[in-house]
Amino acid sequence: MTTLSDLKTLSEVAALASSLPAADEAAVTAARARQDSLTKPPGALGRLEELAIFMAGWQGSERPSIGLAQTLVFAGNHGICAKGVNPFPQEVTAQMVANFRNGGAAINQLCRASGADLDVVALDLDTPTADFSEGHAMTEAEVLDAMRRGAAAIPTSASVLILGEMGIGNSTVAAALAASAFGGEATNWVGRGTGSDAAGKALKAAVIEQGRTRHEGARGLDLLMAFGGREQAGICGAVIEARARRIPVILDGYICTAAVAPLFAADPGFLDHCIAGHQSAEPGHARLLSAMGKTPVLTLDMALGEGSGAALALGVLRAALECHNGMATFAEAQVSGG
Template identity: 60%
Template sequence: MSAFATVAAFDAALRALPAPDEAAIAAAVERQASLTKPAGSLGRLEDIALFLAGWQGKARPTVDRARVTVFAGNHGITAHGVSAFPPAVTAQMVANFEAGGAAINALSGAAGLELKVVALELDRPTADFTVAPAMSAAECLAALSAGAAAVDPALDLLAVGEMGIGNSTAAAALCARSFGGAARDWVGPGTGVDADGIARKIAVVERGLSFHDNTPHTPFETLRRLGGREIAAMAGAVLQARLLRIPVVMDGFISGAALAPLAAACPAITDHCIAGHVSLEPGHARLLDRLGLIPLLSLNMRLGEASGAAIAVSIIRAALAAHNNMATFAEAGVSNAP
């Protein structure tokens, strides 16, 4: 049976989010206090170690098995000229991922990550959300469940990303409906459209928001009306990871937007998430603030594909190396008296 076979199952999962293991965090804090360094001197690296301890339930967390999963989907709104590239590029890039030739192949390899690509009905784009819901209820549930099914319970860490021509427009619509603000507050250049392209994107988002305004503003309805299959799949993967207590590294604007409808109703959904980076997409910094996430990196990236998340995993590995491999004051024979 699918993980989210019904809307009720999806809603129930959102109400049953596990919390981190406070005893494991306390034990990790105690270890940090004994390491041969001034307290707090490794800054956020120390915070990352405590975060992982809480979700893995052990004082010395590990990242022995980590995966980056890239979800791909196509969007009906591309008919409005919202992207600098045609929809065919989605499938072409999926083929590039599978052949090992994309940025995420190189970056995931450098970070010691498994790479999984999940393509979702690329020959059947979502509907144009300015005139209809992007997905039927059944289609959205199938996408959520596909995301959940991609989460291996044996993982220590999951990074999520996407590929989908037109999906920065869908992401802007999701953010505006979830957190408010005008379409122009959330719309950016995406793949690199010019000023006219941005104006088209704003108009599409405005029409979509208006068309769906008098419908239920629940997480599920927002996802299915304005999202995309790959966006819903990311939401399903992050939710399933939470149920399995697997920490998640988020990528850029689109992956964050996948959580926007969930976070608007249930802010705790991001408690097991790390923001890998802040992208150049103008709405991303605003979105991270709404999600309560502080990015690890700011590298002027705007590629997607989980590229920023993959790079951040190397920082996470460094944090755990320091936490687990440093000597304690007692082991090193170093005095820690003030």
């Protein structure tokens, strides 16, 4: 199968969508039949049943399981910060990466609680992307490099992938990607991020509109060149690689979901193996999930990023598989009604 390392242009990457593996329909049918035979009324476990069937389809097994659950947090810095869109300096990105690696962040605790390994992929933090309001954030070569690095970060043995991000200024990038992919005024997509006040949000919206005017013709994966950043491109590369290897993906909040908006814009099928771990408190996230047709597993008013909501959703996914695989059928339990 063709991989990202074989491709030289973003147009070639976009063309991959039609050749990537799909869910195994036979496994989906078998898993649904098993759900209907378990000692409960049909549909009584609601979303847990859907999640188990989803996992069955991508693992190609009536009884899917989770071996290695891998969390990847991608980190990058952004030239748009030169416009003052964030109240914190870009040095915080590297400082938080160190915190992740030292075990001190929320995502470390949530991964431990949910039974996930954690790796942090810092992408050229000393070389921020360019200011997207003045020109392209990245060249095509830079986008492809970040995508390949994202793909290469997935361990061989991973059976489910949890994705998150860290990058001062990347809530502005997320809003720019969402607005450009799905339309509407920038003010509809901008939120507080790491603590912007009303004036800060207005500034974000203004620079996003400048960027949208400059990059008016950008579509699909070209949005990554237009707006950046490296962590968004890394997430896209990881999503494509996971799809090629039939690894289900749990997306985190607004910034992570906006990161894959260029993939969705290129071909919605790119995200068939992805579920939304949670709905962020960022106001644009509900709109973004609706546009993508994704129903979040959790809604807990979180807006941290880091993969935190996706890591929590892993616990729900594990519970879904415990019920799916461990419950008795009506026949096995000798219970009438099956």
